[in-house]
Amino acid sequence: MKQEILRKIFIGAGLIFLSTFIVMFIRHLDVLSHREAPEFRILGNKNAKIHIEEFTDFACPACTGAHKIIHKLFKAFKGDIKVSFKHYPLLSLHQWSMHAAAYADCAGQQDKFWDYADLLFENREEWGFTEKLPKEAFKTYAKKLNLNIDKFDACMNNPETMKTVKMDMAEGKMLEINATPSFFVNKKRAVGARQLIDKVRKFEYLRRKK
Amino acid sequence: MKLSDKNKNLLGLTARIIAGTIFIYAGFLKATAPSEEFAFAIEAYEAFPPFIVTIASLSMPWIEIYLGVFLIFGLFTRISSIVMGLFFIFFELLILSAIMRGLPLADCGCFGSAHSNSATFELFQNLVILCFVFLAYKFGEKFSMDNWLKNKSIEKTK
Numbered sequence: 001m002k003q004e005i006l007r008k009i010f011i012g013a014g015l016i017f018l019s020t021f022i023v024m025f026i027r028h029l030d031v032l033s034h035r036e037a038p039e040f041r042i043l044g045n046k047n048a049k050i051h052i053e054e055f056t057d058f059a060c061p062a063c064t065g066a067h068k069i070i071h072k073l074f075k076a077f078k079g080d081i082k083v084s085f086k087h088y089p090l091l092s093l094h095q096w097s098m099h100a101a102a103y104a105d106c107a108g109q110q111d112k113f114w115d116y117a118d119l120l121f122e123n124r125e126e127w128g129f130t131e132k133l134p135k136e137a138f139k140t141y142a143k144k145l146n147l148n149i150d151k152f153d154a155c156m157n158n159p160e161t162m163k164t165v166k167m168d169m170a171e172g173k174m175l176e177i178n179a180t181p182s183f184f185v186n187k188k189r190a191v192g193a194r195q196l197i198d199k200v201r202k203f204e205y206l207r208r209k210k
Numbered sequence: 211m212k213l214s215d216k217n218k219n220l221l222g223l224t225a226r227i228i229a230g231t232i233f234i235y236a237g238f239l240k241a242t243a244p245s246e247e248f249a250f251a252i253e254a255y256e257a258f259p260p261f262i263v264t265i266a267s268l269s270m271p272w273i274e275i276y277l278g279v280f281l282i283f284g285l286f287t288r289i290s291s292i293v294m295g296l297f298f299i300f301f302e303l304l305i306l307s308a309i310m311r312g313l314p315l316a317d318c319g320c321f322g323s324a325h326s327n328s329a330t331f332e333l334f335q336n337l338v339i340l341c342f343v344f345l346a347y348k349f350g351e352k353f354s355m356d357n358w359l360k361n362k363s364i365e366k367t368k
Contacts, residue, residue, distance in 0.1 A: 004363040011355065012285055019234075019279045020272070023241050159254070170243075 035171060038164065040108035041085040044074060048082040049206035052196070053184040055086045055172050058101060058120040059094035059128035066181040066193040067121050073200060081200075085117070087168040088180055094128055101165045103138040106155035112145045119144065222349025226291075229342040230282035233294060236321050237274030240267075251319025255308050281346060284354020291347035298340045305333045 036042075037053075054070060056063045070083055087104075089097030100120050107116030119141040120127070127134040142152050155161055172182070175189075183190040185199035186206075213221065240248045249267035252258060258266070277297075280290040305318055309329050318332040351357055 001363065003366075004359050007359050007363075008285060008356070011283075011359075012280065015279050015283060015285065016276050019275050023238060023272075023275060026238075027242050170245075174243075 035167075037084040037086055037168075038105070038108065040111060040113045041105075043083040043085070043114060044077075044079050044081045046082055048077075048080050050077070050080075050200060050203050051082045051084070051186055052200070053084045053086055055088035055168075055175075055177050055180060055182040055184075057087075057089045057094055057097045057180040058104065058117070059097045059124045060090065060180045061124070062192060063181040064121040064124060066183075066196060067117070069193045069196060073197075085113070086172065087165045088172040088177055088182070089165070089169065090180060096127060096130070096133060098162075098165055098169075099133060100127065100138065101168075102156060102161045103142070103152075105161055105164060106152050107142060107145065107147060109155050110147050110151060112147060115145050116141060116147075218349045219352035221345055222351065223353045225342040225345035226281050226284060226287070226350045226354075229291075229294065229339060229346050230278040230280075232339055232342075233274045233278030233281065235278075237271045237278060239321050240271035241275060245271075248319055254313065254319070255304055256311075256313060257304065257307070281350075284350065284356055284358075287350050287354050287356050288347060291343050291350065295340060295343045295347065298336050298343060302333060302336050302340070305329050305336070309333070 052070070052073075054066075056067065074081060074083065087098075087101035089101055091098060104113055104116050104120060107113055123137070123141070127137040130137075139149065139152070142149060175182075175184075179191050181192065181196075183196045183199070185196065186203050188199055188202075190196045190199040245267045248271065249263050252263045252266055274297075277290050277294050280286050281294065301318075301320065318329050320332050320336070
């Protein structure tokens, strides 16, 4: 009887070890941590051979510069590049960034994500460092883009909206992002605009390959 | 209608495989995703303090995987199915309380964030799984490692 229990414990420990090993191995393969951004946050050709994943905070100055670089790259490649935008607000530095991200997603629901993102970057000093949540500023940008404000508000009140932003943040944490802007160019990490340009250049040959 | 012993055993084995696979799948989805995703789903129930949420989001996926593996192999079958059943009853009560409190659950968190079913759907789905767990508990001993080890030790003592 005692031996039977010991055997069970031994086999149980083996099964625990084996299943842990398999799951950790799959995690290590990193096949599951990258997930698609919502459709409205994807720019360019979906089948492009260069795919940039951008983890950004709307209130961070370096992200503003990098965002302009993204637009320049997009023009230079004549749209033959895929850019997926992921939110990664650094809450310890910018308390309203997560809200800004959610508002941008709500603009995205009305197909104006990229325009709204441009406005957020341009006006980051206006909304980024206020004491209270700058709701009015966020709504003013929405009005500038002629968004339907009722839909915009309804979207903000939907818990799914904030959840999507938090999912991006969780993904960023899993990818061990500590600085913004961080990019993944064909899954290779680049931090800041300069590294982004270098990485894109490295993959440029892929475009010429048929 | 009375089931023969053979059919009961087959039913037990099938129930073990189904319940075990579901548990492994649910645990696997959570264990391979950022733990914050599951933590976010737990937070939505507004029922636990933050440290419990953190502990649960880190440990639950693994507990589900191990219980699922034990149930499929038929190791500690009874204990595994009892623990699994208690988990499901707890999940059911949690979902039910969220529905009663009118919480806006985006998803129940049962299968990580990959599957976003409504709370009511999950409530019904968990009931079905609970039936399989019960069948595994009731008839799942025959084709199990527990039984094999038991026979082996009996043979040895003879």
